[in-house]
Amino acid sequence: MSCGLKVAMAATAILAATAPLARADDCAAVYAAMEASIRTPVAVTMTRTTRGGPAVVHHMVRTEDATYVELHGKWRSMKISTQERLRSLDEVKKTAKVQCQRVGTDSVGAQSATVYTSHVENQGTVSDQKLWVSANNLLLKAELDIAGEHEHMVSMYDYKNVKVPADATPVDHR
Numbered sequence: 001m002s003c004g005l006k007v008a009m010a011a012t013a014i015l016a017a018t019a020p021l022a023r024a025d026d027c028a029a030v031y032a033a034m035e036a037s038i039r040t041p042v043a044v045t046m047t048r049t050t051r052g053g054p055a056v057v058h059h060m061v062r063t064e065d066a067t068y069v070e071l072h073g074k075w076r077s078m079k080i081s082t083q084e085r086l087r088s089l090d091e092v093k094k095t096a097k098v099q100c101q102r103v104g105t106d107s108v109g110a111q112s113a114t115v116y117t118s119h120v121e122n123q124g125t126v127s128d129q130k131l132w133v134s135a136n137n138l139l140l141k142a143e144l145d146i147a148g149e150h151e152h153m154v155s156m157y158d159y160k161n162v163k164v165p166a167d168a169t170p171v172d173h174r
Contacts (some may be wrong), residue, residue, distance in 0.1 A: 027100040030116045032132040038062075038085045040138060053151040060086045061164055068168050077168035096122035108132050108140040108156075 044060040047154035059070040068077045107113060113132035118128050125145035132140040142155045 001065070001085050006019055016075055025098075026116060029102070029114075030100055030118060030131060030133065033131070033137050033139055034035050034089065035086065036137045037139040037157065039090070040159055041162045043162045045156045045158070046153055047155075048151060048153045050152075061162060063162070063164060075165040075168035076163075076171045092122060101151045103130075106132060108134075111135070111140055113140050145149070148173055 041063045042061070044062070046058045046060065047055050048058065050053045061068040065079060065081050066077050067080050068075055070076075088095045097157050098118055098120050100116055103115050103117050105112060113134055113136050116131045118129045119133065120129070128145045128147075129170065130143040132142070134140050138159060139155075139157045141157065144155070145151070
């Protein structure tokens with residue numbers, strides 16, 4: 001699997017794996033934040049580390065109708081609408097087993113956040129997340145560990161500095 005595809009899948013996992021959190025009140029709050037974050041254009045910086053390997057930084061920009069992923073200095077674009085993302089989350093909700101818990105408060109940059117953890121089992125994949133949700137119900141930070149992958153990904157969300165890369169190469173995501 002290409003590095004680009006792995007990063008795109010990991011980014012999707014952060015969005016999709018936490019989406020089905022409707023089992024308990026804490027999960028409903030996280031699900032609402034995930035949905036609000038999907039509806040809001042965002043720039044994301046993702047830092048992926050593997051056991052024994054160096055940290056690799058990737059960037060993603062998500063607009064209402066596309067996702068742009070930067071890998072090794074080159075931008076790729078995929079036409080994916082907000083409605084398609086929300087439909088994907090609804091599909092995941094049907095199959096995932098999720099446990100989540102509000103674990104406290106923290107801050108990300110100058111913003112206060114409520115912190116949640118979640119454990120997700122979906123179609124043979126097990127992941128654990130830690131999520132920082134702002135007072136206006138948007139993701140500020142997410143940490144993701146996928147069982148058996150020996151990878152850790154930290155994603156930082158920026159809703160103010162969303163700039164679409166002009167030189168992105170279109171990629172079919174289907």
